[in-house]
Amino acid sequence: MNLKIDKLTKKYSGKVVLDNISLDLKEVQVLALIGASGSGKSTLLRLLSGLESFDSGKIIVNGHDVDSKSDEAYRKKIGFVFQDHNLFPHLSVLENIMLVLEKVHGMKREEALPDVLRVLEQFGLNEHSDKKPHQISGGQGQRASIVRALSIHPELVLLDEPTSSLDPILTHEVLNAVKLLAEDQKDFVIVTHEIGFAKEVADYIVFMDEGGIVEHGTKEMLSNPQSDKLKAFLNKVLTFVNEL
Amino acid sequence: MKKITSFLVALSLYGLLFYVVYTNALEKDLDFTVYNEYYKVIFNGWVTTIMISAVSLVLALIVGLILYLMNESKFKVLNYLSEIHKTIIFGTPLIVIAMIAYFYIGHAFHVKSKFWVGVLTLAFYIGAYIADIYKGAIESIHTNQWQTARMFGFTKYQTYRYVVFPQVITSILPPLAGQFAMTIKSSALLAYMGTSEFLNSMQIVQSVSFRYPEGFLIIAVGYLILTIPLILLVRFLEKKLNYKVSHEFEN
Numbered sequence: 001m002n003l004k005i006d007k008l009t010k011k012y013s014g015k016v017v018l019d020n021i022s023l024d025l026k027e028v029q030v031l032a033l034i035g036a037s038g039s040g041k042s043t044l045l046r047l048l049s050g051l052e053s054f055d056s057g058k059i060i061v062n063g064h065d066v067d068s069k070s071d072e073a074y075r076k077k078i079g080f081v082f083q084d085h086n087l088f089p090h091l092s093v094l095e096n097i098m099l100v101l102e103k104v105h106g107m108k109r110e111e112a113l114p115d116v117l118r119v120l121e122q123f124g125l126n127e128h129s130d131k132k133p134h135q136i137s138g139g140q141g142q143r144a145s146i147v148r149a150l151s152i153h154p155e156l157v158l159l160d161e162p163t164s165s166l167d168p169i170l171t172h173e174v175l176n177a178v179k180l181l182a183e184d185q186k187d188f189v190i191v192t193h194e195i196g197f198a199k200e201v202a203d204y205i206v207f208m209d210e211g212g213i214v215e216h217g218t219k220e221m222l223s224n225p226q227s228d229k230l231k232a233f234l235n236k237v238l239t240f241v242n243e244l
Numbered sequence: 245m246k247k248i249t250s251f252l253v254a255l256s257l258y259g260l261l262f263y264v265v266y267t268n269a270l271e272k273d274l275d276f277t278v279y280n281e282y283y284k285v286i287f288n289g290w291v292t293t294i295m296i297s298a299v300s301l302v303l304a305l306i307v308g309l310i311l312y313l314m315n316e317s318k319f320k321v322l323n324y325l326s327e328i329h330k331t332i333i334f335g336t337p338l339i340v341i342a343m344i345a346y347f348y349i350g351h352a353f354h355v356k357s358k359f360w361v362g363v364l365t366l367a368f369y370i371g372a373y374i375a376d377i378y379k380g381a382i383e384s385i386h387t388n389q390w391q392t393a394r395m396f397g398f399t400k401y402q403t404y405r406y407v408v409f410p411q412v413i414t415s416i417l418p419p420l421a422g423q424f425a426m427t428i429k430s431s432a433l434l435a436y437m438g439t440s441e442f443l444n445s446m447q448i449v450q451s452v453s454f455r456y457p458e459g460f461l462i463i464a465v466g467y468l469i470l471t472i473p474l475i476l477l478v479r480f481l482e483k484k485l486n487y488k489v490s491h492e493f494e495n
Contacts (some may be wrong), residue, residue, distance in 0.1 A: 051395055076397040086392040090411045099406055104397045152396075 001062055001156055001187040002026050003048075008057030010043055017043050018054070019211040025204060030182050031189045032202035036233060039208040041191045042083075045160050048189060050074050062155060076104065079149030079157040083164050085141035087133040093144045094120070094129040097151045105152060112151075119147050123177055139170030143177045150181070157181060157188035164193065195222065195237050207233065270457055278453040279462060289445025290466050296359065296441055297428045297470075300366035304427070305420075307371025312378040326375070333372035339433045341369060346437040362434035362441070370427050377419045381412040418481040425474040429467060442466055 003025045010018040018040045025031065033041040046052045047059060050071040059066040064074055087096045094116070101112040120126050123143045128136050136144070142162050149157055159178065163171040175197050181188055182201045192198055198205055199219050206216040207230050214229045215221060225231045266274075279286065314326035333341070342365050350361040385408050393403040435444035443463060450459035 049395060051391065072397050072399075075395060078395070080392075080395045082388065082392065084388065086388045088389060088392070088407055100396045103402055103406055 001028055001031070001189075002060075003028065003031070003062075004058070004060040005044075006058040006060075008044075008047065008054055008059060010040075010047060010052075010054045017211050018047070020057070021211075021213050023206065023213060023216065028204045029185065029187055030202045030204070032198035032205045033189065033191045033208060034193070034195065034198055034205060034233075035208035035214075038210075040211040041206075041208045042160050044208070045158050045189060045191050049078050049080050049158050051080075076152065077155040079152060079154035081142070081145050081149050081157065081159040081162050083161045085133065085138070085145040087141055087144055087148070089133050092130050092132055093125060093136065093140075093147075096133075096144065097148045100148060101151055116147070116151050119150055120144075122180065123147050137170060138166050139173040142166065142170075142174045146174075146177050146181070150186070155187070157186055159188060159190040159192075161191050161193065193237075195234065198222070209233070274458050274461070275455065276458050276462075278455055279449060279458060282449045282453075285445050285449060286442075286462070286466075289440060289442040292359075292440055292445075293428065293431050293442035293466075294470065296363055296366065296431045296434065296439070297424065300363045300370060300431070301424050301427050303363065303367035304370035304374050304423070307367050308374025308378055311371060311375035312382075315375065315379065329368075330372045330375065333369055338365075338369055338430055339436060341365060342433050342437055358434075358437055358439040362431070362437055362439045366427060366430060366434070369430070370423055373426075374420070374423060377416050377423070378412070381415045382408060384415060385411060418478050421474050421478045421481060425471045425478070428470050428474075432467070 003023065005021060005023040008018055008021050009016065021040075021044070033044060035041050043052075047054050048061060048066065050066050053067075061074075066074060087093070088099070091099060097116050097120075098109065098112065101107045101116070102109060117126065117129070120129050123146065125140060125144055125147060128140055128144070133141055133144075146157075146159075146162070162178065163174050166174060171194070175194065178188075178190065178197075179201060190198070190202070199222050202219055204216070205219055205221055207214050207221075207227075209229050215225065215227045221230075222234065225234055311326045311329065314322040317323060342362070345365040346358075346361055350356070355361050355364070389407055390403065393407050398407065431441055432443040434441055435447060438444065446459050446463050446466075450456050453459070
């Protein structure tokens with residue numbers, strides 16, 4: 001993916017959550033956004049999706065000028081995985097996927113079904129395809145959400161802390177599913193607290209703090225942090241992991 | 245078994261109350277024979293009540309939807325129109341509205357049929373309550389679902405049609421069944437318009453037979469035959485829905 005962010009500012013009720021940030025990346029496959037809670041990384045991801053508007057600046061994704069007000073066509077090319085799986089509760093796993101393909105993308109059921117079933121199998125969900133979201137585990141729900149995002153053959157997949165509400169076993173299960181995306185050469189941006197995982201799959205990492213980008217670079221950045229803020233952040237994460 | 249025994253005991257205690265009233269307040273024994281002669285008038289009135297209630301409810305569902313959409317509209321005038329209508333309805337007794345509708349509004353719009361004046365009055369009255377039922381049910385849909393639909397490129401119509409409406413329909417069924425029972429009971433007030441529904445028909449027969457207590461009993465039973473199944477339906481739907489909600493919550 002090519003991504004250009006220029007002097008981007010976003011406020012919520014007058015409070016600045018993204019403060020004049022800029023970034024210019026070319027041909028990155030997996031971009032990880034890391035940072036403490038409230039650093040603005042999830043907000044940045046939502047702005048990249050065109051789901052929310054921003055106050056000033058510019059976002060250009062693969063040459064496309066993102067504008068939330070008139071960007072239904074752009075959103076149709078973006079696969080989004082939310083913090084909670086956000087599957088529609090009245091539909092089965094399969095129907096959650098088919099609804100998007102049939103009603104939004106105008107595909108015929110018989111055309112779309114074989115591909116969907118194949119991806120469900122790839123993500124270990126074929127046995128659960130007829131179950132409603134409340135009948136499956138959080139990890140299975142999150143994997144179904146990834147399949148739903150992939151089923152539209154997106155140009156870019158955005159994942160917003162897909163493991164934040166899961167226990168360690170389910171986290172491992174979902175991270176394995178995300179790895180499949182990387183192996184399939186899918187372009188994606190992931191917001192994550194899993195530093196080890198970011199190091200393993202991402203080819204570019206952006207560290208954010210208090211609404212700004214503090215440091216960014218290839219995964220080596222995590223082994224040799226330059227800023228005090230990133231050092232402090234990594235120390236905290238390592239202390240937490242060691243305590244576990 | 246214990247449940248049935250408890251129910252029968254409760255029913256007997258309630259029956260005892262009526263027995264006390266019967267033995268102390270009535271001057272002569274109950275005699276329903278005179279009502280047999282007028283069974284056709286009574287039955288026609290009863291059927292008219294069912295028709296008024298059914299047509300009113302269908303129209304009230306539409307009026308409620310229009311009021312809800314007006315409330316959600318970006319045009320402030322429509323918001324206020326809906327709010328003013330609901331405030332007047334919530335704050336005024338139905339009998340007052342029925343009288344005004346019968347003597348003035350129907351007259352002003354040249355609606356001469358008592359049936360239609362009654363039906364429209366009930367539809368606009370019940371519709372105000374149904375608008376709030378829609379509002380509550382639609383607001384119960386989590387913001388995440390609206391966001392997800394938007395993210396995947398659903399239009400507003402598609403979001404309502406495929407995401408919101410299928411979920412809302414199950415949660416509005418119990419209050420709607422309750423509203424239907426309420427419509428049936430409220431339709432009795434149309435007797436004051438001279439609409440030949442159940443209560444009015446019974447009052448006519450009472451006035452010629454002078455058998456008032458028997459008439460009131462028939463009126464009560466006539467309405468209960470219609471409302472008890474609806475009350476049971478509300479309880480059944482609530483139980484089913486509560487089970488579903490708690491089951492989803494546990495997971």
